[in-house]
Amino acid sequence: MIGIFDSGFGGLTVMKEYLKKYPDFDYVYLGDQANMPYGSRSTELVNKLVVQNVDFLTKQGCKLIIVACNTASADALRHVQSIYKGKLVILGVLIPAAEEALRSTRLGQIGVIGTRGTIQSGAYERELKKYESDLYKPKDKRALNKVKIIEKACPLLVPLVEEGMIKTTVTRMMLKTYLRPLKHAHVDTLILGCTHYPLLQKEIERMMGRQVVVISSAKAAADAIEDYFKRHPDLEKSLSKKGKRIYYTTDCPERFGDLGSRFLGERIKGEKVEI
């Protein structure tokens, strides 16, 4: 069983990418709606919530758990990995996106957008710098020797997406404001560092222009697992494959069903659990 969790609905964009690539695995999704949004919580609190979620998913029989939330990956991944070391594989969405950006950037100018929590944590900058020497290859004579990272917190995008206001003037205006410093800095690669943002990806791509590669942390996470399975074939073999899909939420199943279906792109029902 693969466990995927997020503070609410965003993680379903990660689940969607997993289902495209690996439709046969058994999945259990947990949306911790009772404690959403993680994006504006303290690191301390996010750590506590992430441990709770992983605990719950372990009890459901998960052997591989995906922290499908950038804020949670930024704040708590290493913490929770150290707790479950040797017992469980826990992966985040942040490192795969950072790695893909380093491989993709032509000039070394990488933009990152995310919640306030993710940006303030500095986790993207940290991971980009960490893997830079291995993965960044300048592809143009104008390219920088060292990558330059421009980050921008976009706190209103999550509520706008959750209100279904994808194609509205207000969302376009907010995107324009948020993306302006990234355009001015001439980023050539932009990381969507929040699992809500794939729903705005087309609009963001249109605004940034064709020359900018937009990287979804949701898709990057699903792509990265292929490589992980190659290096750990035993893990892949040990995962059950009956095409089961279970959805749990820690609050209001009606809202989970309505919003979740939009994020996943197919009709789902969530069962309420206390964790």
Next chain:
Amino acid sequence: MIGIFDSGFGGLTVMKEYLKKYPDFDYVYLGDQANMPYGSRSTELVNKLVVQNVDFLTKQGCKLIIVACNTASADALRHVQSIYKGKLVILGVLIPAAEEALRSTRLGQIGVIGTRGTIQSGAYERELKKYESDLYKPKDKRALNKVKIIEKACPLLVPLVEEGMIKTTVTRMMLKTYLRPLKHAHVDTLILGCTHYPLLQKEIERMMGRQVVVISSAKAAADAIEDYFKRHPDLEKSLSKKGKRIYYTTDCPERFGDLGSRFLGERIKGEKVEI
């Protein structure tokens, strides 16, 4: 000691009105930031959180507690009042606003805006209907015999206010969208059924026009206490009066200080507590 609580910062607009009226009382404010926002949570969960908060404030020695959040007042006031019956006075912000609207309306056409939680609860409609026969007096020959209530959930206003985007085009556009059905229905009185909205009151008044009376649930709650004290002088006498003000938050004190100061209109510091 008077206890005032909210899911975060909104309740500070209520505290502000109390401090104007009764600066000498001792106050303890609790912002349950770790569980904000209440506006999109299930009734069941809001009930649980409200009991936790009241419990905490009781332990601080509060004899009068104000549920300074419309969602919490709508979902949980009666529940928590029944638990503490005879031991503690617990008042909300919803009934005072409903009563003031009924007294004020000229034509009987009352609008209510609030979070999704408050509007979906139907609590304003219920309270307005309950006190209608006592308080509503038609003041014009065009006035309706029975009040007509037009409600509108405005889920984006809380994040916009919390981002400090008070005087922006985006907020104006959202307000225009949200207020349109209320203008079309020719409401003559509009209840701001969320304690975040006083920060938008001027803009809302401008948009609704001079003929519409805008009622802040924060101010109505503070006004109502005067009457309550007249009927219960013993309660007023029993409250300590040293001008003490203590602010607690259940998460991130930095954010509480920054945002809270904006809501209260004076610089405050919050102390973090586990409840």
